[in-house]
Amino acid sequence: MKSNLLKSLFNKHIKQHLSITDLSCKNHLLYREVNTGLLKGFCFNSSGFAADQFEIVVFVMPLYVPKNFLALTFGYFLRSPNKRQWWQYEEGKLEQLGQDLAVVINQADKDLLSKINNAQDFYNYYKKDRKNTFRFFEAVSYSSAYAGLPDSTEILKDCLSFIKRKEDLNNSYVQEVYHNTEKLLDGNRKAILDEWEMETRKALKLLKR
Amino acid sequence: MVTVGASAGANVVGGAINNAVQGKAITAKSVITDAAVGVAAGFGGRLLEKTAAAIQVARTGKALTAIAADAKAAVTATGLKEGEKGFGTAAHTQFKSLVDAQGLKGVATEQSYLGKDVAKYGIKGSTRAEVTLSRNGAVSHVFDFKTGSATLSTKQVSNTIKNVPEISSSSQVTAIR
Numbered sequence: 001m002k003s004n005l006l007k008s009l010f011n012k013h014i015k016q017h018l019s020i021t022d023l024s025c026k027n028h029l030l031y032r033e034v035n036t037g038l039l040k041g042f043c044f045n046s047s048g049f050a051a052d053q054f055e056i057v058v059f060v061m062p063l064y065v066p067k068n069f070l071a072l073t074f075g076y077f078l079r080s081p082n083k084r085q086w087w088q089y090e091e092g093k094l095e096q097l098g099q100d101l102a103v104v105i106n107q108a109d110k111d112l113l114s115k116i117n118n119a120q121d122f123y124n125y126y127k128k129d130r131k132n133t134f135r136f137f138e139a140v141s142y143s144s145a146y147a148g149l150p151d152s153t154e155i156l157k158d159c160l161s162f163i164k165r166k167e168d169l170n171n172s173y174v175q176e177v178y179h180n181t182e183k184l185l186d187g188n189r190k191a192i193l194d195e196w197e198m199e200t201r202k203a204l205k206l207l208k209r
Numbered sequence: 210m211v212t213v214g215a216s217a218g219a220n221v222v223g224g225a226i227n228n229a230v231q232g233k234a235i236t237a238k239s240v241i242t243d244a245a246v247g248v249a250a251g252f253g254g255r256l257l258e259k260t261a262a263a264i265q266v267a268r269t270g271k272a273l274t275a276i277a278a279d280a281k282a283a284v285t286a287t288g289l290k291e292g293e294k295g296f297g298t299a300a301h302t303q304f305k306s307l308v309d310a311q312g313l314k315g316v317a318t319e320q321s322y323l324g325k326d327v328a329k330y331g332i333k334g335s336t337r338a339e340v341t342l343s344r345n346g347a348v349s350h351v352f353d354f355k356t357g358s359a360t361l362s363t364k365q366v367s368n369t370i371k372n373v374p375e376i377s378s379s380s381q382v383t384a385i386r
Binding site for chain 1: 301305309312321328332335347371377
């Protein structure tokens with residue numbers, strides 16, 4: 001779906017059905033302006049095979065975890081009323097589409113977004129899943145540091161142990177997380193995380209704060 | 210003992226996937242029977258989980274192989290022949306649509322990944338996995354539909370391993386025909 005179509009769909013057919021009032025629309029995103037280190041929202045991904053199909057992913061992205069792209073790891077796609085991953089954009093059925101999208105957006109807000117409002121919420125929500133992958137452990141441990149939790153040093157050390165035990169340190173992405181985590185353990189965590197947050201915001205063109 | 214157990218588990222897992230991909234008549238029941246040998250030998254929960262995961266991969270591989278055949282047949286019915294220009298694109302579109310319609314458990318299509326993160330579609334350097342199978346919230350296998358003489362290239366497999374979380378071996382990437 002082209003971004004101008006999303007903008008039009010959002011303004012004309014979705015917005016009025018939402019229980020959330022502070023969503024902004026930009027490119028392929030519906031998102032909340034952030035001032036807590038988190039970007040929360042909905043990403044509309046187009047299908048590479050059919051121009052009129054798209055999926056919608058609800059996500060939370062901790063901006064203090066350094067990234068130069070929009071990461072959707074902490075989220076899930078929202079199924080259409082007929083339980084499909086891919087939604088159909090049809091010119092003649094936009095009002096119905098808008099209503100259906102609003103239903104799943106409202107539900108996802110209730111189920112996920114409203115529960116995670118800051119780094120500590122993020123930590124609490126995902127800590128049980130931290131061993132899923134090193135990306136989970138990375139985000140959970142950095143959230144503990146960003147929130148200033150007293151046991152963040154231990155959690156960061158656990159992250160390093162997890163990576164050493166489970167991951168391939170020849171993978172450049174794994175190496176980067178390992179070194180970043182060491183940097184956090186050795187340095188001024190708040191300053192480093194703030195710097196990473198600014199870099200991520202810059203990469204995502206989300207500089208308004 | 211550990212070596213034997215790991216080997217037995219790996220054989221069950223690998224065998225189930227291979228059979229599914231090759232379209233052999235191995236059933237979930239037979240995989241369970243194979244696995245039971247390992248369990249009886251004293252290898253508990255981990256092997257059971259591996260076996261359950263292998264069964265899921267095998268079932269999904271089998272279902273996708275059937276869908277691939279349907280997709281190709283639907284395109285052939287329009288007059289295009291496999292190998293001809295346009296066949297691959299049409300078959301992939303049909304395949305994706307059929308996979309989506311089936312709603313197979315744990316299956317998603319066209320997911321993009323970069324650096325072991327799920328990524329927004331179209332990010333430079335990302336890998337777009339045609340079909341991913343997830344188990345307990347983590348990707349366990351990637352399937353890629355191929356038509357004509359197309360094959361899974363070494364580069365495609367290594368990019369998948371580099372970018373898709375929890376995919377660490379070429380045995381977790383399978384071509385579907």
